[in-house]
Amino acid sequence: MLRIAVPNKGSLSGPAADMLHEAGYQQRRESKELRIVDPVNEVEFFYLRPRDIAIYVASGRLDLGITGRDLLIDSGADAEEILPLGFARSTFRFAAKPGTANGVEDLKGKTVATSYEGIVAGHLEDKGVDASVVHLDGAVETAIELGVAEVIADVVETGTSLRNAGLEVFGEPIMKSEAIVIRRTGADAEEPKVQQFLRRLQGVLVARTYVMMDYDCRVEQLEKAVALTPGLESPTVSPLHNEGWVAVRAMVPAKDAQRIMDDLYAIGARAILTTAIHACRL
Ligand SMILES: Nc1ncnc2c1ncn2[C@@H]1O[C@H](COP(=O)(O)OP(=O)(O)OP(=O)(O)O)[C@@H](O)[C@H]1O
Numbered sequence: 001m002l003r004i005a006v007p008n009k010g011s012l013s014g015p016a017a018d019m020l021h022e023a024g025y026q027q028r029r030e031s032k033e034l035r036i037v038d039p040v041n042e043v044e045f046f047y048l049r050p051r052d053i054a055i056y057v058a059s060g061r062l063d064l065g066i067t068g069r070d071l072l073i074d075s076g077a078d079a080e081e082i083l084p085l086g087f088a089r090s091t092f093r094f095a096a097k098p099g100t101a102n103g104v105e106d107l108k109g110k111t112v113a114t115s116y117e118g119i120v121a122g123h124l125e126d127k128g129v130d131a132s133v134v135h136l137d138g139a140v141e142t143a144i145e146l147g148v149a150e151v152i153a154d155v156v157e158t159g160t161s162l163r164n165a166g167l168e169v170f171g172e173p174i175m176k177s178e179a180i181v182i183r184r185t186g187a188d189a190e191e192p193k194v195q196q197f198l199r200r201l202q203g204v205l206v207a208r209t210y211v212m213m214d215y216d217c218r219v220e221q222l223e224k225a226v227a228l229t230p231g232l233e234s235p236t237v238s239p240l241h242n243e244g245w246v247a248v249r250a251m252v253p254a255k256d257a258q259r260i261m262d263d264l265y266a267i268g269a270r271a272i273l274t275t276a277i278h279a280c281r282l
Pocket residue numbers: 009010011012050051067068069070071088089090138155156157158177178179
């Protein structure tokens with residue numbers, strides 16, 4: 001049975017459970033459940049604090065985990081990223097009152113408050129900057145107002161929390177993060193159960209980002225039309241009862257679907273339809 005760690009709280013937990021559900025896995029019914037077995041799919045899910053997941057996976061007691069890239073790096077645990085999942089996207093940045101600093105080099109002798117001490121200490125060391133780091137559990141934006149630090153380093157998504165605290169980011173982003181699947185560093189990559197789990201999640205990612213497009217066009221326009229909808233491998237082209245016409249079917253990126261429909265219409269394609277993809281294996 002595959003043993004997988006899933007975030008039990010915070011920004012990662014809802015989207016992770018949604019993705020697993022879309023991939024056909026049973027998920028817990030209420031938020032107090034700590035583990036569940038999905039006997040049909042032969043998977044056991046452990047609901048753990050997002051911060052602890054890399055540590056469990058590195059220990060080898062759990063096969064895989066879903067966590068944030070920033071949390072993995074911060075933990076320093078012996079685990080590695082194997083699949084990015086495209087949700088909980090954020091950047092990790094320094095911020096301070098306007099005019100405090102322009103780059104990491106200005107942090108010498110200053111105090112930085114953060115919940116991600118591992119990332120910050122590592123970054124300061126890489127840059128050769130001697131600054132103090134204060135660990136706080138959350139709401140670090142307030143640390144400056146209350147005089148605990150001159151600078152913070154935190155997760156930034158929309159920037160609303162910083163704006164509300166009268167702070168501004170400075171310097172280059174320290175890192176870009178999103179939800180990821182991790183395994184113990186060097187664990188067997190070919191394990192069939194692991195591969196099947198990853199294929200299911202990849203299927204969800206594709207189903208979320210692509211739509212199926214169908215249309216009819218004149219044979220003379222086929223090459224132009226196919227150039228607009230090359231599909232993932234190659235589009236399906238079927239003859240129509242009306243001579244001189246063909247039906248074409250191809251997957252297209254959902255974000256481009258409306259533009260592609262306009263372009264197809266402009267070259268004479270008709271009966272252009274897009275439909276959602278609910279699941280797929282590529
Ligand atoms: N506002 C946000 N937008 C996108 N991702 C976020 C946001 N806040 C946190 N994350 C991501 O969530 C993960 C942290 O999860 P964690 O549960 O520890 O914190 P949280 O979501 O802030 O929850 P809480 O603060 O309630 O404990 C990290 O990967 C982080 O990048």
